[in-house]
Amino acid sequence: MKTDAKREAKLRAMLDMLRRGENVQNRQLQTWLTAEEYARFEGDRREQIELRKDLKDKPEQILEYEKRLKRAIFTYSKADNFSGRGNHKAAQKLFYQADTEFERLAEFLSEIMAGDASLAHWFDRNVHFDATNTPHSSSENFPRVITSRSLENRGGGHLTGMKTKRQTKIDAVETALESMQHKDEDDAAKIARRMSVARKLRKLASD
Numbered sequence: 718m719k720t721d722a723k724r725e726a727k728l729r730a731m732l733d734m735l736r737r738g739e740n741v742q743n744r745q746l747q748t749w750l751t752a753e754e755y756a757r758f759e760g761d762r763r764e765q766i767e768l769r770k771d772l773k774d775k776p777e778q779i780l781e782y783e784k785r786l787k788r789a790i791f792t793y794s795k796a797d798n799f800s801g802r803g804n805h806k807a808a809q810k811l812f813y814q815a816d817t818e819f820e821r822l823a824e825f826l827s828e829i830m831a832g833d834a835s836l837a838h839w840f841d842r843n844v845h846f847d848a849t850n851t852p853h854s855s856s857e858n859f860p861r862v863i864t865s866r867s868l869e870n871r872g873g874g875h876l877t878g879m880k881t882k883r884q885t886k887i888d889a890v891e892t893a894l895e896s897m898q899h900k901d902e903d904d905a906a907k908i909a910r911r912m913s914v915a916r917k918l919r920k921l922a923s924d
Contacts, residue, residue, distance in 0.1 A: 785822050786856070
């Protein structure tokens with residue numbers, strides 16, 4: 718029979734293992750989590766699997782945005798390269814072209830967001846522009862798709878809910894330990910209330 722003390726010790730040992738980067742098997746979790754806690758863990762794990770599937774299946778609008786952003790960045794990089802080599806005439810022409818491509822990119826982004834606001838979860842930052850926060854004509858100011866490997870990628874969007882398998886297990890064990898702690902506190906409060914009632918009854922009986 719699993720006592721609370723033994724269960725807590727096992728959970729803490731598993732938590733230490735997970736935090737050290739070691740693996741804890743699902744069957745170990747199932748043994749020491751309650752049925753309800755393990756069901757929540759399984760649900761969290763399924764959500765993570767679905768989230769990863771969703772990230773592999775980008776909407777057409779997002780693919781088009783990535784293509785246009787890549788093209789504008791390429792043009793800007795060429796202009797910067799020509800400028801660094803002293804070919805200012807060619808650089809000026811390409812900078813102008815890059816400005817145009819970035820302006821059209823901002824317009825395209827506004828259009829797709831107006832058509833489907835849920836696409837905002839695919840970007841690493843705010844995508845709702847107005848006169849005060851329109852991005853300038855340089856690549857770092859434009860939102861990145863969250864799957865981008867660019868150094869400019871700030872994360873966010875769907876990625877805020879992304880967890881590793883290990884983190885999912887850590888969350889499950891930490892939640893179980895917190896529940897045990899709250900149970901102990903509740904039990905202590907109940908005992909204190911019963912003792913208080915008993916004292917009052919004894920006092921009434923002696924009066």
